[in-house]
Amino acid sequence: SAVISQKPSRDICQRGTSLTIQCQVDSQVTMMFWYRQQPGQSLTLIATANQGSEATYESGFVIDKFPISRPNLTFSTLTVSNMSPEDSSIYLCSVTGVDSYEQYFGPGTRLTVT
Amino acid sequence: TQLLEQSPQFLSIQEGENLTVYCNSSSVFSSLQWYRQEPGEGPVLLVTVVTGGEVKKLKRLTFQFGDARKDSSLHITAAQPGDTGLYLCAGRGDTGGFKTIFGAGTRLFVKA
Numbered sequence: 001s002a003v004i005s006q007k008p009s010r011d012i013c014q015r016g017t018s019l020t021i022q023c024q025v026d027s028q029v030t031m032m033f034w035y036r037q038q039p040g041q042s043l044t045l046i047a048t049a050n051q052g053s054e055a056t057y058e059s060g061f062v063i064d065k066f067p068i069s070r071p072n073l074t075f076s077t078l079t080v081s082n083m084s085p086e087d088s089s090i091y092l093c094s095v096t097g098v099d100s101y102e103q104y105f106g107p108g109t110r111l112t113v114t
Numbered sequence: 115t116q117l118l119e120q121s122p123q124f125l126s127i128q129e130g131e132n133l134t135v136y137c138n139s140s141s142v143f144s145s146l147q148w149y150r151q152e153p154g155e156g157p158v159l160l161v162t163v164v165t166g167g168e169v170k171k172l173k174r175l176t177f178q179f180g181d182a183r184k185d186s187s188l189h190i191t192a193a194q195p196g197d198t199g200l201y202l203c204a205g206r207g208d209t210g211g212f213k214t215i216f217g218a219g220t221r222l223f224v225k226a
Contacts (some may be wrong), residue, residue, distance in 0.1 A: 004156075045213065046215075101162050102162050
């Protein structure tokens with residue numbers, strides 16, 4: 001398994017500002033993903049973070065709103081831009097190896113937008 | 115579009131009772147995972163099943179993958195308050211992709 005850390009663990013932000021969330025893995029992994037989990041709900045995939053190239057976004061999510069970087073095999077960032085209260089959620093980083101069926105999650109970043 | 119339907123959505127039981135959570139789909143999955151998530155934390159992987167008909171046990175938890183690899187169940191024997199949490203099933207499609215699909219989750223509350 002992989003150990004994943006996220007920073008910050010939580011934040012309260014004002015409408016219109018941006019927040020960058022960091023994800024660090026303790027070993028090299030092939031796939032890194034960013035999910036959103038709204039209160040009381042399941043996980044929704046935002047995008048797959050690709051090393052050295054643009055992330056692959058799911059329907060309903062765009063790069064201008066959720067820019068993602070992945071400069072190497074162990075680190076990625078997700079920025080939530082021009083935030084509104086509807087962006088209040090838990091944001092989760094997740095990883096998997098190319099030969100592994102299993103997916104591991106970071107502890108999440110709890111974002112509240114006021 | 116592949117979907118995973120979980121039932122029940124919410125379950126509140128007394129300590130010591132047994133329960134079963136179901137995860138169903140009309141699609142075939144190459145593998146299926148079960149996670150438990152506690153408040154303020156990320157989901158924690160409990161088990162992965164990959165073979166049709168496979169049964170795995172983790173202490174009081176029994177996981178089964180359907181013969182056709184379209185459904186799975188999680189059975190908890192003698193539930194304890196520490197089992198409280200959100201249980202999520204997740205699966206990878208049978209087409210070789212890396213994307214994982216998550217069910218809506220079952221929120222379990224075990225009362226002491």
